Amino acid sequence: MQTQLAPEYQNTPEGQEAEAILRKCVHCGFCTATCPTYQLLGDELDGPRGRIYLIKQVLEGQAPTRKTQLHLDRCLTCRNCESTCPSGVEYGHLLDIGRRVVEDKVQRPLGERSARWALKEVLPSPLFAPAMQLGRAVRGLLPESLRDKLQPHPPAGSRPQRTHARKVLLLQGCVQPTMAPNINAATARVLDAAGIQTLVAREAGCCGAVKFHLNDQEGGKAQMRANIDAWWPYIERGEVEAIVMNASGCGVTVKEYGHLLRLDPQYADKAARVSSLTRDLSELLPDLVPLLQDRVRPAGRAYAYHPPCTLQHGQKLRGGVERHMAALGFTLRSARTESHLCCGSAGTYSVLQPELSHQLRDRKLGALGQAFEDAPPAAILSANMGCITHLQSGTEIPVKHWVELLDESLLA
Numbered sequence: 001m002q003t004q005l006a007p008e009y010q011n012t013p014e015g016q017e018a019e020a021i022l023r024k025c026v027h028c029g030f031c032t033a034t035c036p037t038y039q040l041l042g043d044e045l046d047g048p049r050g051r052i053y054l055i056k057q058v059l060e061g062q063a064p065t066r067k068t069q070l071h072l073d074r075c076l077t078c079r080n081c082e083s084t085c086p087s088g089v090e091y092g093h094l095l096d097i098g099r100r101v102v103e104d105k106v107q108r109p110l111g112e113r114s115a116r117w118a119l120k121e122v123l124p125s126p127l128f129a130p131a132m133q134l135g136r137a138v139r140g141l142l143p144e145s146l147r148d149k150l151q152p153h154p155p156a157g158s159r160p161q162r163t164h165a166r167k168v169l170l171l172q173g174c175v176q177p178t179m180a181p182n183i184n185a186a187t188a189r190v191l192d193a194a195g196i197q198t199l200v201a202r203e204a205g206c207c208g209a210v211k212f213h214l215n216d217q218e219g220g221k222a223q224m225r226a227n228i229d230a231w232w233p234y235i236e237r238g239e240v241e242a243i244v245m246n247a248s249g250c251g252v253t254v255k256e257y258g259h260l261l262r263l264d265p266q267y268a269d270k271a272a273r274v275s276s277l278t279r280d281l282s283e284l285l286p287d288l289v290p291l292l293q294d295r296v297r298p299a300g301r302a303y304a305y306h307p308p309c310t311l312q313h314g315q316k317l318r319g320g321v322e323r324h325m326a327a328l329g330f331t332l333r334s335a336r337t338e339s340h341l342c343c344g345s346a347g348t349y350s351v352l353q354p355e356l357s358h359q360l361r362d363r364k365l366g367a368l369g370q371a372f373e374d375a376p377p378a379a380i381l382s383a384n385m386g387c388i389t390h391l392q393s394g395t396e397i398p399v400k401h402w403v404e405l406l407d408e409s410l411l412a
Helices: 013-022 030-034 036-041 048-059 066-073 080-084 091-105 110-122 128-137 144-150 181-193 209-213 217-236 248-254 268-277 281-292 309-314 320-327 354-369 385-392 402-408
Strands: 166-170 196-199 243-245 278-280 302-305 331-333 380-382 399-401
Touching: 013 048, 013 091, 030 048, 030 080, 036 354, 048 066, 048 091, 066 091, 080 091, 080 309, 110 209, 128 144, 166 181, 181 196, 181 281, 181 402, 209 217, 209 248, 217 268, 243 248, 243 281, 248 278, 248 309, 268 278, 278 281, 281 320, 281 402, 320 331, 320 402, 354 385, 380 385, 380 402, 385 399, 399 402
Parallel strands: 166 196, 166 243, 243 278, 302 331, 302 380, 380 399
Antiparallel strands: none
């Protein structure tokens, strides 16, 4: 795709990155076939190719409008299109650039500005836990998109106290300790059973994704730098073999620290090192399977599995959870069709775009149900807290992280 950037973007790092991405696009349209919003809305501008054209026009000097902003807002950033694209177009990075540029040029209505500000400032802050308590107390009075986020979740239980020679860092996340505390505790217990000690840097907080994807990119980068500072002493001492993520949304972000901070002279090298050490929890499974083979007793029931977009498209990790859980004796079934499609959670998307989000949720639950003809699954498993919470809001079937199932199956 030929481009002619406007003078304000020429010779800027952002402009040069966008131009390189745009030039890879060959207009083929393969991406539209796997785009969830294009499938729902049937509008070229609500598919990746159309959004690429919109961003190109803005970078070439055309003034964006509220309509431009709306089409970019409707993107889930699921990156399914990147898995489909034969030309290697880094659509996610281009979208980040396009959204920030449009945000600078198009003022949102006050209501939208307030909602987005509240999400980016409250979710990653210490205010979130008391806000959740208040929300649960008045749940019936809240809009459906917020009620969905207040689903009950099992308490955390105790954490292991044993010391092991093998150690990893675990990012606890900003909302996960409050919304789904058992995921982190289950992770620590499973790793402990395999002889791996889980360390937590208390100063590490939000991965930066919430602010970054709500167009407070500098705020997001500040959180990334704070995490690097918190982890760096452990890395410098050679104390840990990996930084483990049990939320695939956080994982895809931390794996991109090296890219996002590449122009920061103080943090570029450290960010690249952090990204290289980052592993999704599922990436440890090949090592864990032989260590846990005699430590788990699987129930004889089948489970549905939804691979999050941030795992299969963002991190390009497909099939590992299903394959390695099967090696431990568990039966996991993915949707026969549309297993590649987003469930509609997508971070804050389910709050900001509830109608589209709920359509995608119900479509995903329907596709998972079709894989179970005789009896419903014992539970629906996933690998990202946002997906888990979102899917749970649409079904009575329990929805949990796959590591929680593994934890429940550990022999005493």
